[in-house]
Every structure is written in structure tokens, then in C-alpha cells.
Amino acid sequence: TELAERRNLIMFNPVDDNDYNTAKTIICAYQMIKPGEYARSHRHTPNALRLMLDGGPGIYTVVNGVKLPMIAGDVLLTPNWCWHSHYNEGKENGYWIDFLDVPLVHLLEPMFYEQDYDKPQAVTSEPKTHDFWFPYADTRSTMAQAKPDANGISHITLPTPAFKTIELRFHDIPAGKATPRRRTTASSVYAVTAGEGRTRAGDQVFEWRRGDVFVVPTWTPFEISASTDATIFRSEEHTSELQS
Ligand code: GTQ
Ligand code: FE2
Numbered sequence: 001t002e003l004a005e006r007r008n009l010i011m012f013n014p015v016d017d018n019d020y021n022t023a024k025t026i027i028c029a030y031q032m033i034k035p036g037e038y039a040r041s042h043r044h045t046p047n048a049l050r051l052m053l054d055g056g057p058g059i060y061t062v063v064n065g066v067k068l069p070m071i072a073g074d075v076l077l078t079p080n081w082c083w084h085s086h087y088n089e090g091k092e093n094g095y096w097i098d099f100l101d102v103p104l105v106h107l108l109e110p111m112f113y114e115q116d117y118d119k120p121q122a123v124t125s126e127p128k129t130h131d132f133w134f135p136y137a138d139t140r141s142t143m144a145q146a147k148p149d150a151n152g153i154s155h156i157t158l159p160t161p162a163f164k165t166i167e168l169r170f171h172d173i174p175a176g177k178a179t180p181r182r183r184t185t186a187s188s189v190y191a192v193t194a195g196e197g198r199t200r201a202g203d204q205v206f207e208w209r210r211g212d213v214f215v216v217p218t219w220t221p222f223e224i225s226a227s228t229d230a231t232i233f234r235s236e237e238h239t240s241e242l243q244s
Contacts, residue, residue, distance in 0.1 A: 006039050006086075007032045008098060011213060023187040023215050025104035025237045032095050033059065033088040041085035041121040044113045047163055048078040048100045051191050051233050052136075053211055058090025063132055065124035070094065073136025073193055075233070079162040081112075082132075085121045097191050097213060099235045101166060134158050136193075139170055152177040165239065171224075171232045173197065178225035186238035190214050195230025199223070 008029040011022045022028040031050070033039060041062075050061070052074045059070045064082050078084040088094050105111050139156065146154040154172040173179070173195075181200075190199075196209040201222040206214050216222045224232065 029098045039086040042115040055094030056090040056092035059094040067126040075134040077132040173226035181223040188236040197226035
């Protein structure tokens with residue numbers, strides 16, 4: 001971590017000469033934080049969010065001075081130009097998935113980045129609830145109220161007014177259920193928080209389970225099916241969405 005900005009593994013799509021993007025407008029990475037470590041504070045114009053996978057007590061992120069816990073299943077936002085740093089004061093490794101719209105900002109051009117390495121970010125508050133923090137316990141209770149669609153799949157969309165182009169959803173797909181085959185102009189990355197299943201995208205099939213990430217390229221027909229009860233998180237970037 002003295003040499004790298006973050007202990008992260010970026011999931012680039014090995015197509016053409018690409019060496020960075022996960023989807024056309026999104027990069028996705030696994031990030032790890034070991035006990036006693038902290039990821040120093042910086043801010044950038046790309047929007048970022050994290051989906052916590054695994055870890056014990058004492059792992060948290062600080063966004064503009066606000067301290068937010070990171071517990072498995074939690075979603076944490078760091079909207080553009082917010083200072084953010086991550087900490088592990090516990091005994092277990094922490095693992096999460098980062099989603100950033102860096103490739104979109106590359107295309108639009110205004111990439112700005114600032115760092116503040118001299119001291120850890122000062123914590124000014126430690127709220128019980130916050131607009132940038134979606135605890136998994138709340139996600140589960142909201143999901144319990146959701147009415148399954150015609151295919152038996154329940155969805156919730158996280159209220160994220162700070163994000164203008166990224167939509168975040170959780171999907172509960174019961175064992176044996178599947179989405180209809182469809183395609184969309186949106187750019188989507190999916191992360192599995194529970195269960196197992198498969199995604200058929202074009203003529204390729206990907207088996208997945210908890211902790212995995214898969215991407216469906218825009219305008220590729222796909223369907224997602226669960227072999228055990230499964231929960232999938234979707235980060236989708238779109239200006240306006242067209243489906244067929
Ligand atoms: O944690 O702030 O995977 O700035 C890539 C860029 C994580 C972060 C990444 C970042 C971060
Ligand atoms: Fe960052």
C-alpha cells in the first residue's frame with residue numbers, strides 16, 4: 001500500500017486493446033483492506049460506490065468527514081468530489097467491490113483528482129443513518145415488502161439522488177426462477193451477494209455464485225437464472241434506457 005493507491009484488483013475486460021474498463025462506462029474492482037491498514041484520503045470527479053462482501057467489526061469508510069460502517073451487503077456511495085478513505089481497525093480482512101464511472105469521465109474529459117496524504121481524514125460525525133449508506137439489514141427489510149414481479153423476482157432500487165446516471169438495484173431471484181430474455185442500451189455490472197446461478201449472455205453461459213461479478217454488454221440479449229435462492233446487486237449506467 002506504500003506503492004499503490006489502494007489494495008485493489010481491477011476487472012478489465014480483455015477485449016481489443018482495452019486494459020482498464022470493465023464495462024464501457026464503468027470500472028469494477030475487488031478491494032481488500034487488512035487489519036490496521038487505511039487507504040489514504042483522496043477525491044476525484046468519477047463517482048464511486050462500494051458493495052461490502054466480507055469482513056469483521058471495525059471496518060469503515062469516511063466520506064467528507066462522515067464515518068460509515070462497512071458490513072457485508074452494505075452499499076456505500078462516494079459521489080464525485082467527495083473525500084474518501086477506508087479503515088480497518090478490526091482483526092479480519094475486509095473485502096468489497098468498487099464500482100466507478102471512470103471510463104465515462106475519460107470520455108467526457110473533465111478528470112480531476114486530489115489527494116491529502118499528510119494526515120488521516122478528520123472524522124466530524126458518526127451518524128446512525130446517512131444518504132450515502134445503505135445497510136444490508138435495511139435492504140433486506142425493504143426487500144421483504146417488495147412484491148415479486150410476474151417472473152417471481154423481487155427488486156428494490158436504492159434511493160440515490162446523488163447519482164445522476166447510475167442506478168443501483170438489488171434483485172432476489174428464488175431457486176428455479178429466471179428473468180425473461182431481454183436486451184438494453186444500459187451498461188450494467190452485476191455482483192452476487194447470495195446464492196448460485198447462471199447468466200446466458202448472447203450464446204455464452206456464465207455460472208456464478210456469491211462474491212462473483214459478471215457484466216452484460218449493451219444490447220446483448222441475456223437472461224439470469226438462479227439454481228439456489230440468489231441475491232444480485234446491479235449497478236447500471238444509462239442516460240435513457242431502451243429495452244427489447
Ligand atoms: O477506493 O477510492 O478500485 O479511487 C479505484 C479507484 C477504488 C477508492 C478503486 C479508487 C478507489
Ligand atoms: Fe477513490
